[in-house]
Amino acid sequence: MDGILPDADAARATAALDASKAAFTELLAAVPGATIHERPGVRWVDTGLPDGVFNGPSRVGAEGFAGSVAVVRAHFGARGVPFHWETGLRPEPPDAARVLTGHGLRHVEDEPGMWLDLTRPRPAPPAVADLAIRPVTDRDGVRDWVSVWGCGAPAEVTEPWYRAYSALPYGPDGSLRMFVGRLGGRPAATAYLFLAAGVAAVHYVVTRPDHRRLGLGTALTARVLDEAAAAGYRVAVLTASPSGIGIYRRFGFEECCLVSTYEWGPPPG
Numbered sequence: 427m428d429g430i431l432p433d434a435d436a437a438r439a440t441a442a443l444d445a446s447k448a449a450f451t452e453l454l455a456a457v458p459g460a461t462i463h464e465r466p467g468v469r470w471v472d473t474g475l476p477d478g479v480f481n482g483p484s485r486v487g488a489e490g491f492a493g494s495v496a497v498v499r500a501h502f503g504a505r506g507v508p509f510h511w512e513t514g515l516r517p518e519p520p521d522a523a524r525v526l527t528g529h530g531l532r533h534v535e536d537e538p539g540m541w542l543d544l545t546r547p548r549p550a551p552p553a554v555a556d557l558a559i560r561p562v563t564d565r566d567g568v569r570d571w572v573s574v575w576g577c578g579a580p581a582e583v584t585e586p587w588y589r590a591y592s593a594l595p596y597g598p599d600g601s602l603r604m605f606v607g608r609l610g611g612r613p614a615a616t617a618y619l620f621l622a623a624g625v626a627a628v629h630y631v632v633t634r635p636d637h638r639r640l641g642l643g644t645a646l647t648a649r650v651l652d653e654a655a656a657a658g659y660r661v662a663v664l665t666a667s668p669s670g671i672g673i674y675r676r677f678g679f680e681e682c683c684l685v686s687t688y689e690w691g692p693p694p695g
Contacts (some may be wrong), residue, residue: 431624436682438675439541443663443683445513445623446489453602453622457593463501468494468510472501477586478689488517492525496541499529499690514684515539523686526589531688540679544655544662548677550667551648554609554641559649561597562604569591570606570613575632603653607646615642619650625642626654628664631673644673651677 431442451471455462457480460473467487473480481502486494495511502509511531513522527533560572568591576584596602601622607615614637620627628650633642654662665685666674 429657431661433543434541435692436541436680439661440515440661441541442623442625442661443539443627443665446620446627446663447512447515447626448484450620450623450627451482451595454480454590455458456595458534458589465494465497467492467500470498470501471537472505472507472509473590474505474507475586475590476508478510478691480586480590481507481509482511486516491519491522495525495529499531502690504561506692510534513686513688516573526688529690531690534683534687534689536686537667538671538681539663539665539683539685540674541654541682542651542662542677542679544651544660546678548648548651551644552641554645556609557607557645559605559607559641559646562606563597565592567606568596568604570605571616574606574613574616574634575630577632577635603650605646605649607642609637609642615646617646617650619653621657621659624661626651626657626659626662628662631670643670647673647677686689
């Protein structure tokens, strides 16, 4: 349990969230065909997948921001591969947004970064009849996980996610622990836990539209937080969507930063 963050405040939680995201980006090097690139002040991963969430920087230095954006943009532009860039987690110049949009990236969203002291008591989630939460242990489980995450999205959207996650070292005893909640045997909700950089990161708490408002998101969140605490972790981090922030606040998560996401992709056709 060496390296586990013993406690946090807003500043340390922000740094830990950044480190966790960097660790996951580096993990994507496990995707077949993925490459890691490095130049002074910046390091990035290119999986080649046609979804920007799986391509982008894992490390950005405090100096030379504009140059770093230029070199990464040039790389992905030449390859015709979409990528993303997040701000708000590390020191950046005040004109970071202008630099990114000036290189053709578009602003996608702003989400609060949040953290939780896992040693404090948490409210018990309400019981959900017939809900069974199971860890993903094989590719069929990954397929179920992706189908819920996609909420009916077409195959061209979900297939890159399946290709990415089925290639990663997931499992109930590893650093990446994926879960599917089933109602009546049918996949209905998801979440995953990433144990890295000294913290437990909670991601993709998603419920199918036809099963929302039943408490599934709360139940999946409780499960991954319990898993993290049982593994010895003391601090959890995440970025909160508008639909999920109420759940996280009820568990005691506190805001520590604002994460802005920008994306670039080749023009259609």
